Structures are given as C-alpha cells and as structure tokens.
Amino acid sequence: MGERLPLLGKRILVTRAKEQAKDFSDKIKQYGGTPLEVPLISFxxxxxxxxxxxxxxxxxxxxxxxxxxxxxxxxxxxxxxxxxxxxxxxxxxxxxxxxxxxxxxxxxxxxxxxxxxxxxxxxxxxxxxxxxxxxxxxxxxxxxxxxxxxxxxxxxxxxxxxxxxxENVSEKDRLQEFLSQQQIDVITFTSPSTVRNFVKLVDGLPWREWLRRIDIVCIGPVTKEALQQFEIDVHVCPSEYTTDSMLTELISYYKK
Missing domain, CATH: 3.40.50.10090 (Rossmann fold)
Structure with missing residues (x-):
C-alpha cells in the first residue's frame, strides 16, 4: 500500500489560487495524500x-x-x-x-x-x-x-x-485553524506571493513554532528565495519547476 500510495496519511496544504488548485489536489489524492485547499492568492x-x-x-x-x-x-x-x-x-x-x-x-x-x-x-x-x-x-x-x-x-x-x-484575506481563519490545531503535515508554495501572503495572514501568531512540525515544499528557486528571506527552512525544492516535480521530490524525500 505504501508503494502505491506514498503520501498516505499526509495532510498537504495547497496555497495556490482556487482556479489552479484542482489539478494539484487531484494528484495529491492519487498518491494517497489529503489536500487542504487554502488559496492564499486570487487573480x-x-x-x-x-x-x-x-x-x-x-x-x-x-x-x-x-x-x-x-x-x-x-x-x-x-x-x-x-x-x-x-x-x-x-x-x-x-x-x-x-x-x-x-x-x-x-x-x-x-x-x-x-x-x-x-x-x-x-x-x-x-x-x-x-x-x-x-x-x-x-x-x-x-x-x-x-x-x-x-x-x-x-x-x-x-x-x-x-x-x-x-492577497486572499478571506482564508485567514481557515489557515490559522489548520496550523494551530496541527492539522497540516506539508505546506506547498508555488510562488513568492503565496509565501508573502502566508506570513501576512499568520502575523502575530506563533507560526514559526507551528512550522517546526511541518515539511515545506516549494516549486523552484525564486519561491525558495522568498522563503529564505523569512528564514523558513525548505525541505523539498525540485530541479524542474512544476507541481508534478514537487510531488515526485516530496515522495523521494519521504523514502529517504
């Protein structure tokens, strides 16, 4: 079961815009993960x-x-x-x-x-x-x-x-609830704006403490740089900058 569903039991926060989230969430489900869609940006x-x-x-x-x-x-x-x-x-x-x-x-x-x-x-x-x-x-x-x-x-x-x-401020309460109740195992960031808006929406809360229990995945070097500017550790950053590669690298990370 673990080989076929390598993300089984993993609750994965999807922060990209609502209209872009479905395909990514569907792929997470295919690997056994549970996507939690909290779009932090809107277009x-x-x-x-x-x-x-x-x-x-x-x-x-x-x-x-x-x-x-x-x-x-x-x-x-x-x-x-x-x-x-x-x-x-x-x-x-x-x-x-x-x-x-x-x-x-x-x-x-x-x-x-x-x-x-x-x-x-x-x-x-x-x-x-x-x-x-x-x-x-x-x-x-x-x-x-x-x-x-x-x-x-x-x-x-x-x-x-x-x-x-x-910035999608309407998701502030849901984001804070997921984090404070330790309902997230992985956070995915697909752009610098998702990073900046995440930090804005958790400002004033002990979010750095919450992140210690969470794996951080980003889509590429530009988003990674945004995370590093806020001193957020990155656990997975693929060499090919696609959401498919994010999940492939995340699976490899958990196999180590």
Missing amino acids: KLSSNQDEIKEKISKLDTYDWLIFTSKNGVDFFFHALTNHPSKLPKIAVVGTKTNDALIQKGYQADLLPSDFIGEGLTETLKPLMRNGDRFLLARGNLSRSHIPNELRKFGGIVDDLVIYDND
Whole structure:
C-alpha cells in the first residue's frame, strides 16, 4: 500500500489560487495524500484597461510576445477580442504556460528548458537584434528581471501588467485553524506571493513554532528565495519547476 500510495496519511496544504488548485489536489489524492485547499492568492484582470487595449491594438508592431505564466496567457487572450491569425513570435516560461497557449490555438516559438525568467532571457539574447520590440504580458507582482535584461541588450520592452495578484484575506481563519490545531503535515508554495501572503495572514501568531512540525515544499528557486528571506527552512525544492516535480521530490524525500 505504501508503494502505491506514498503520501498516505499526509495532510498537504495547497496555497495556490482556487482556479489552479484542482489539478494539484487531484494528484495529491492519487498518491494517497489529503489536500487542504487554502488559496492564499486570487487573480483578476488588471484595471488599466486603456493601456491594455492600446498595447493589444499595436500587436503587429512587436517582434516578440512574452508570457511568464498560464495566468498571463489566459488574461491576455481574454482581453484580445479578435484573435489574429498571426501573432509576433512568442516566448514562454514553463510547460504549463505553453499548454495554456496551445489551448488558445497558438504555439510558442521559444520554450527554454529552465522554467524561470533567467532561463528565458539567456535563451533569447542570442536571437535578439538591436531594437527588437517586446510585449511582456505579466502580473503586477512579477519580477523585473526579464524587461531589465532585455533592455540591457538593446531590446525595446513594453511591460504590460495584464492581471493583478491579490492577497486572499478571506482564508485567514481557515489557515490559522489548520496550523494551530496541527492539522497540516506539508505546506506547498508555488510562488513568492503565496509565501508573502502566508506570513501576512499568520502575523502575530506563533507560526514559526507551528512550522517546526511541518515539511515545506516549494516549486523552484525564486519561491525558495522568498522563503529564505523569512528564514523558513525548505525541505523539498525540485530541479524542474512544476507541481508534478514537487510531488515526485516530496515522495523521494519521504523514502529517504
């Protein structure tokens, strides 16, 4: 039974947004674990509608369109009322982002093997020409690494905030109850914003004491850095930055 259900008995907190949690929770169940969905973030279309419409109306003036997340793809195409037959060359970060793009009927021209912004810029640099124009569709909390690096190499970057990542304060009581009653064995963090919002929602409580009994799993180095900034120990961080790899590495961690 343990081999087939390696996470049996493990109560695993899923902190990602509600609309993203189901697939992750289903995989946890497949391995015998119990997912506890407490979405610490929520997403909505950015309020800067005039800027979004203006940039989208000039799509044919860009050489590259960049997406760093599934959310960026979803909100961009939601705002794109008329789907053109041809878009600029498209660069994406991560297989999930590429999957979302394929669902919209388009294929990425560039998908780096390293699923973070640094991987994208390093792969793009040799392909760039001085003066290339980029439209980066991103969330309000995304890092500035990509636009900064592309500008260093002569790129002209329009940095378009297409969606907002908000703190989900409505989950505060549930989160605190799970923690204080020791009902969690594992916490999964899939972005720096889930980390920051977690710390905000448990502020003033003995959360560091609670975490001593809990294994911390993060999706990749950027999220790990956010955890380390709060001096939170990380027990599992996969080399491939996907939720599937998070669970695979967690299972390996428990087998040691």
